[in-house]
Amino acid sequence: MSDIAEPVLWARVEGIALGALRADLAHEYWRWESDPGAVLGYGRQVPESAESRAEGLEHQLRGAPDQARFTVYDTRGGETAPCGLASLLIDHQVRTAEFVLVVAPESRGRGVGTAATRLTLDYAFHVIGLEMVWLKVLEPNAAGRTAYAKAGFREVGTMRSAGTWKGRRCGEVVMDALPEDFPWPSVIAGDSNEKR
Template sequence: MHDSVCGLGPYRADLVETYWRWEQDPALLVGYGRQQPESLEARTEGMTQQLRGDNIRFTVYELAGDAAVPVGVATLLPDPAVRTAEYVVMLAPEGRGRGLGTAATRLVLDYAFHVTNLRMVWLKVLAPNRPAVRAYEKAGFRTVGAMREAGYWLGRVCDEVVMDALAAEFAGPSVVAPLVTG
């Protein structure tokens, strides 16, 4: 699945070292609120479990050059009993600030609503992470509340903003629908 800037492809075991490198970036550690780095060995072991799990994982690719270049990971953590999923995205430092997060998020929502038939996708984001909040809003998420003092940002307690997107409100654009109806 792709638009003109960004594409989604399979989550790949051969990229575990690349994913691990991105996950050690200090800005990502702050953005996720995780305080400790992880060894490559532990990440490789975790990758094996992730590949067998029920979560829907994509590698995010930048399509601007001659070849598709991996720049992130997007994940849906579905709850099939209620047809919803939590959304998590991680972009490499070199993939940030150019609209790739918004484009990837739109593609994942398109997949979630038109292929997986979810009715709602939700996420949590640390309140001080304003660029991420803006990207999620541009992709179709709305703020629905906050978990007060649930996170840390640069050593200070902060709120986690809760956002959701509904299938009934997803305006697209869709890359899936034209493939099925056209």
């Protein structure tokens, strides 16, 4: 993607970085989210058209106070390559957010998910000041559950028969993270992990 201007990166850890959403990446976002592995991971049954995704991205690019959305970049290997999306869907009244992550199929299994999750939690706790971040992951998605746990999430329960995995009903595991579960210094705030 040498024809694309170098992105501004807000935070970086272990060769993975977060930056803003970009209109010129609309097709890539759609490709990642439409990949069968991502569709399976979300438990979604219906594919989304590229046009519908582009329309949704236009809304997301305008920004909303209840959303923090990031492009995930892999900076290992000498170039800055977009490789995923991370989102916080914020409930300001209770200071919490739902976390959603999608990683490009060619970048899975390389530590991108764990590092992107860690950076997003860092942003959630040290920039937005959230008190808790949560997510849902399908019970059979062992790779996702492991990546989230490595980044600071804990499993707190299972919603029985709440999802579909490979055409079969399965549970959805609920995981959450609190600021005190974040064991690393903040790369965003540049502090030494001061507790609030």
